[in-house]
Amino acid sequence: MEVPCVRVAPAAGEATRRDLADANLIDDGYEIAVVDDDLYIPVTDPDAVPDDLEVVTRDATERETQTTPADLLGFDPSYERLGEAALIDEDDSDRAREIADAIVDSDLPLETVLNKASKVKGETRVRDWELLAGESTAVVHREYGCEFGLDLAAVYFSPRLATERYRVTEQVQEDERAFDMFAGVGPFVVPVAKRGAEVVGVDINETAIEYLRENARRNDVDDRVTAICDDVREVAPDYEDWADRLVMNLPHSADEFLTAAVTIAGDDCVLHYYDIQHEDDPFGPGERAIRAAAEPDYGVTVETKRVVRSYAPHELNVCLDVRLER
Numbered sequence: 001m002e003v004p005c006v007r008v009a010p011a012a013g014e015a016t017r018r019d020l021a022d023a024n025l026i027d028d029g030y031e032i033a034v035v036d037d038d039l040y041i042p043v044t045d046p047d048a049v050p051d052d053l054e055v056v057t058r059d060a061t062e063r064e065t066q067t068t069p070a071d072l073l074g075f076d077p078s079y080e081r082l083g084e085a086a087l088i089d090e091d092d093s094d095r096a097r098e099i100a101d102a103i104v105d106s107d108l109p110l111e112t113v114l115n116k117a118s119k120v121k122g123e124t125r126v127r128d129w130e131l132l133a134g135e136s137t138a139v140v141h142r143e144y145g146c147e148f149g150l151d152l153a154a155v156y157f158s159p160r161l162a163t164e165r166y167r168v169t170e171q172v173q174e175d176e177r178a179f180d181m182f183a184g185v186g187p188f189v190v191p192v193a194k195r196g197a198e199v200v201g202v203d204i205n206e207t208a209i210e211y212l213r214e215n216a217r218r219n220d221v222d223d224r225v226t227a228i229c230d231d232v233r234e235v236a237p238d239y240e241d242w243a244d245r246l247v248m249n250l251p252h253s254a255d256e257f258l259t260a261a262v263t264i265a266g267d268d269c270v271l272h273y274y275d276i277q278h279e280d281d282p283f284g285p286g287e288r289a290i291r292a293a294a295e296p297d298y299g300v301t302v303e304t305k306r307v308v309r310s311y312a313p314h315e316l317n318v319c320l321d322v323r324l325e326r
């Protein structure tokens with residue numbers, strides 16, 4: 001049967017599938033297929049597919065009926081997939097238990113169900129999780145052709161930023177020097193190193209840095225990655241004038257680290273600055289803070305202002321791509 005499908009490279013498949021699933025656009029009646037190095041994801045409404053994705057029509061195979069959590073529950077539960085785990089966010093413990101049982105009893109390849117038990121908190125931005133099914137909070141997650149081991153109980157990680165990380169990674173040139181000031185388990189560091197860059201990743205969380213080292217080895221880029229466990233403000237003087245690219249993904253308090261960022265920036269450096277601000281002026285506070293820290297030593301050009309996702313009612317998670325030149 002001829003159906004509309006999004007065509008993507010397999011490396012971008014999982015993140016694209018997740019974005020389409022979030023937008024409720026995947027046509028579950030048909031199989032996702034790989035043909036001649038392209039991945040085809042059947043979609044319900046081609047007009048609603050974002051413009052940067054290609055839609056083609058192809059003969060797709062009807063899917064054998066699988067039992068989904070919705071079939072078992074009678075309603076469609078909301079969950080995110082991270083490796084072999086389903087992440088849910090339910091306050092009502094009976095409902096959480098019911099959803100966890102349905103996920104495990106369905107035909108989905110998900111053995112672990114974790115319920116969010118707190119907000120992200122403290123310096124390391126780790127949240128508490130309630131283990132409702134499975135043995136462990138440790139998972140292996142695949143994203144745009146990279147593989148990441150991580151333990152959600154010990155490190156920060158969000159699969160929702162996959163598309164954003166891909167956008168940044170795509171800008172990286174071979175032989176660049178990139179510095180991730182808040183590296184976590186390496187979801188920026190590893191793909192950036194895969195592009196041929198030399199990368200330094202710093203994090204104050206020792207477990208995150210252990211995973212970052214493991215993930216660099218797992219993806220065969222450990223020869224281009226230096227992982228440092230410390231407060232990045234202590235590390236900055238050792239990398240004075242070093243970076244062609246800086247990643248600052250510590251929304252809420254990145255402004256406190258701009259002096260360190262300016263120390264690390266080379267003569268021509270692109271800064272990816274993540275922020276969470278009110279929707280009335282989502283980019284202004286970040287731009288003003290960057291100018292205050294960098295000018296007049298550096299010329300400051302804001303090259304891109306991008307809304308990454310909505311974070312809370314009236315609050316946006318945004319990114320400013322800023323060129324610092326002197």
Ligand SMILES: C[S@@+](CC[C@H](N)C(=O)[O-])C[C@H]1O[C@@H](n2cnc3c(N)ncnc32)[C@H](O)[C@@H]1O
Nearest residue numbers: 123124156157182183184203204205231232249
């Ligand atoms: C929002 S997470 C981002 C992690 C990673 N970049 C990602 O996208 O998954 C912020 C990270 O910054 C680290 N961090 C917080 N304060 C820090 C500091 N002063 N120096 C270095 N890392 C810090 C935390 O431990 C956490 O892993």
